[in-house]
Amino acid sequence: MAEQNQGRAPNTIDVRIGERVRARRTALGMSQDALANRLGITFQQVQKYEKGVNRIAASRLFDIAAILETPVAYFFEGLVSTK
Numbered sequence: 001m002a003e004q005n006q007g008r009a010p011n012t013i014d015v016r017i018g019e020r021v022r023a024r025r026t027a028l029g030m031s032q033d034a035l036a037n038r039l040g041i042t043f044q045q046v047q048k049y050e051k052g053v054n055r056i057a058a059s060r061l062f063d064i065a066a067i068l069e070t071p072v073a074y075f076f077e078g079l080v081s082t083k
Helices: 012-027 032-039 043-051 058-067 072-076
Strands: none
Touching: 012 043, 012 072, 032 043, 032 058, 058 072
């Protein structure tokens, strides 16, 4: 299940991963509703993932990658560790 950022601004990494989910989904011509149906969640939850409001669990990201026919690494491209 997704971890929520209760009352905090979205984490920049969560936002970036969400942007990549949205980019790949739209490149395939898939609606939020279609992705949500495949995942067994609401389209509102997909919106929250794409905005970085809710974090995407590793297992859920794995499922998203499979549905969007892309490697999981795609979602992390361009990210740089600050640690």
